[in-house]
Amino acid sequence: MQHKKYNHKNLKWLWLSILLMLLDIETKYLIKTHFLVGEILSVLPGINFYYIRNSGLAFGIFANVDLCYRWTFIWITILIIIAFVITLYKMIGYSKYYSVSCSMIIGGALGNLLDRVLYGTVVDFIDIYIKSWHWPTFNIADMAICIGTIVLIVKHYYDC
Numbered sequence: 001m002q003h004k005k006y007n008h009k010n011l012k013w014l015w016l017s018i019l020l021m022l023l024d025i026e027t028k029y030l031i032k033t034h035f036l037v038g039e040i041l042s043v044l045p046g047i048n049f050y051y052i053r054n055s056g057l058a059f060g061i062f063a064n065v066d067l068c069y070r071w072t073f074i075w076i077t078i079l080i081i082i083a084f085v086i087t088l089y090k091m092i093g094y095s096k097y098y099s100v101s102c103s104m105i106i107g108g109a110l111g112n113l114l115d116r117v118l119y120g121t122v123v124d125f126i127d128i129y130i131k132s133w134h135w136p137t138f139n140i141a142d143m144a145i146c147i148g149t150i151v152l153i154v155k156h157y158y159d160c
Helices: 008-034 067-090 096-119 140-159
Strands: 040-044 047-054 122-130
Touching (some): 008 047, 008 096, 122 140
Antiparallel strands (some): 040 047, 047 122
16 A cells, blocks of 8 residues: 655645734734724725725625524635645645645635634725725735635646
8 A cells, every 4th residue: 555645844834824814813903903993094095994894705795694604604714724734735746836825825714714703703904996996895814815816826727
């Protein structure tokens, strides 16, 4: 019987997950302690800090669902985090881009998961806009998940 080889060295990239989770927690804490819900501060042209509480998923989807569904989302998020940690552990022969992108997704998911479990909502505060058009408000965790996913998809596409 041949044993599968795993690359436990990829788990060293979990430091990035922890760093992103801590950065997300700290920025959300700063917003919660220095802003009122609904308060807006112009940071740069096209960028506001706008403190909102998101009870839904990405972009506020499913914001008005029952509590039992919210717990379903929490468990799905936990399973996704576990899947990405296992993927990170099992990756052999892939470039570090895969490890970094998986770690970014893990860190972002952990940051938002913590908010959902502790408070039932996620703090969003980055508002990007052009004139009267506004992108849905997001946070550092959302940014990490999106960038990690884009890097994973692009790298996978170009490696095939």
